[in-house]
Amino acid sequence: MSLREQKLQKKKEDIIRSAATILQEKGLHGTTMEEIAAQLLMTKGSLYHYFKNKEDLLFQCHKIILDISNEKITEILESNQSSIHKMESVIRSHIHLSTEENVIFSLIDKPESTFSGQNIEKVVSQRSYYANCIDKILQEGVNNGSFKNINIKLSRLMILGSLNWIQQWYQPGGANTSEDISDYFVQKLVQTLTD
Amino acid sequence: MSLREQKLQKKKEDIIRSAATILQEKGLHGTTMEEIAAQLLMTKGSLYHYFKNKEDLLFQCHKIILDISNEKITEILESNQSSIHKMESVIRSHIHLSTEENVIFSLIDKPESTFSGQNIEKVVSQRSYYANCIDKILQEGVNNGSFKNINIKLSRLMILGSLNWIQQWYQPGGANTSEDISDYFVQKLVQTLTD
Amino acid sequence: MSLREQKLQKKKEDIIRSAATILQEKGLHGTTMEEIAAQLLMTKGSLYHYFKNKEDLLFQCHKIILDISNEKITEILESNQSSIHKMESVIRSHIHLSTEENVIFSLIDKPESTFSGQNIEKVVSQRSYYANCIDKILQEGVNNGSFKNINIKLSRLMILGSLNWIQQWYQPGGANTSEDISDYFVQKLVQTLTD
Amino acid sequence: MSLREQKLQKKKEDIIRSAATILQEKGLHGTTMEEIAAQLLMTKGSLYHYFKNKEDLLFQCHKIILDISNEKITEILESNQSSIHKMESVIRSHIHLSTEENVIFSLIDKPESTFSGQNIEKVVSQRSYYANCIDKILQEGVNNGSFKNINIKLSRLMILGSLNWIQQWYQPGGANTSEDISDYFVQKLVQTLTD
DNA sequence: GATGAATGAGGGTTCATTCAT
């Protein structure tokens, strides 16, 4: 990658990071290109040098988030930890990303009504990958006896629900630190798997 | 209430029910008054006979949901069941409302950026009431020894997270029936409270 | 006229009187049929029993005002007073109507852009009649030597301007009573005619 | 001021000048943003680059008019002419502005029901300034014996009424030139002050 | 590359008017 391309890439990531924050706060339709530009001290028109259109920008936001998340979970899945440890790591990582790295997992609930063409499939496939990884860990645990009496799909949905919801109420500097939450959620959620 | 007023009220509720569905799917800014009207075979302008403006309609949607939910939970709180039974009832009721009655709990994440004036306070206060009821049940359980080693606030948030998330993935007629989900969630979530 | 027709006529006049007040305050486009109805404790739809449409209502307002004014000025023109006395009477009458009887002379500045069809001509012709009467009085005064060195048209426009403007600033119960204004305007305006 | 800012300012003034004409003819509520835009060969949306909303545009129209008028009258007030000469100048200037420069004095009769927030006060204060200047000239004339037996406030209202009304009937190219009107109004109106 | 001007489609809202009851 040439120096120029590197700078371009760097700029794109800055924009994405900034945009993601606003998009999370105000939602897709509640956020204007002007607001995104303003926060970056750019003009509206300049955004179009970096992204084809609003959907493209949103898609890139989504992609970067899912890239990071999937990289993390892959690493965990392929590690040598016990199944229980893997689930703990997944939970901690998920909470860390959403509270500390401002990674937004629930930017868009319904890819179908937001994206068009290939973007839909890409997003859906990246999401499925994340879900699949969790399911694999759970299945692994069932196989080796760590997890008992569970419905894999429902447990995954229950866990992800409580994790994704955190961003609705988490306040940096609030009564509960990210650490506190992690400890508590890890303990309680793993408990639902181990019987 | 006169016959006319009854019909008015009935119509309002029809609109609210219909609007809530679309609002849930597409979000506040993603839903147009025209779409809401079209689904009811009305014209856009007619909606304004029943609601002052879009915010008013959204507020009424919210209110009706919270009225129902709060009525239900009050009933449970004041019943003679054991603490464990009460939590089970709350979970079952919450899931029932969101999957069967199409009651949407997470219409708006940030009342402050959606509502104006008094509406903000009303919504916030109704939400707090619901949260408070759950906290009371949890506290009761702690006091009488049913629940152990729990952080009331974090447990409440964890449980509500997994419950509210259900609407993101629940499909009527899908693999898991509302009943299945209830049974599983009741068992697993109560388990996190009883140690 | 039958009793029924009399009642109808009476009702129409009530509406007109009430409507004229609001129309003066808020202007044609600033006043809604609903507001007019509300002030009369009627519903919007009922107005359409009495008037074909908004323009019709506005036209009737205009007509009633001009009927009264023209009746008054005809009376003065045909009286046996001196020319000076006649002008004094016209000024007093005009001020009286606009301050006491709430008769609005300047409801519509440009009949052409407000009315359609025959209504335009009717309004224009009634206005011309009023102007003509004043011109006749002025001409009479010139002929009999009461008024000197005047341009009839310009004097008429000057006088009517200062009179019609009164409604822009007159406040019942304010510093200047209707009487005060009349006395002062009569004195000063007649002075411009008599040299 | 940069070249760019100059062009912006120039464009704004063009719009204001054009809008003022239509606003005078049709009134605030009778004029649409589309009409204003069309006359300038723009599209509706483009107007919003220059003005925040319709009220803002109207306010700027008003402001530019009152700025000009107040500058003129201040100049006259502070000049070395006699009181009589000053009043003559005021009248001539007022007529000149309204007939030749298309400056509209009576765009809005009731600032309170048209403007909101600070705009109300700004307009009211600018209007008061103009009225005050006239009152000062009249008072000056009373003090030095040029004007006799006058009620300053009522004389000011009478004069301004006849002057503001001119725009209701003046037709460029009509029977009376702006000059004719000025000469006649100066003579007759000053006469009402000097006894 | 960056900017600001311009556009045009679309959304929320108002309101005169109609009409069934």
Added chain:
DNA sequence: CATGAATGAACCCTCATTCAT
């Protein structure tokens, strides 16, 4: 006669997108 529901056209305003400079 009166009412209130319903309509649809028109209006203000926003905003994603384009483009000349």
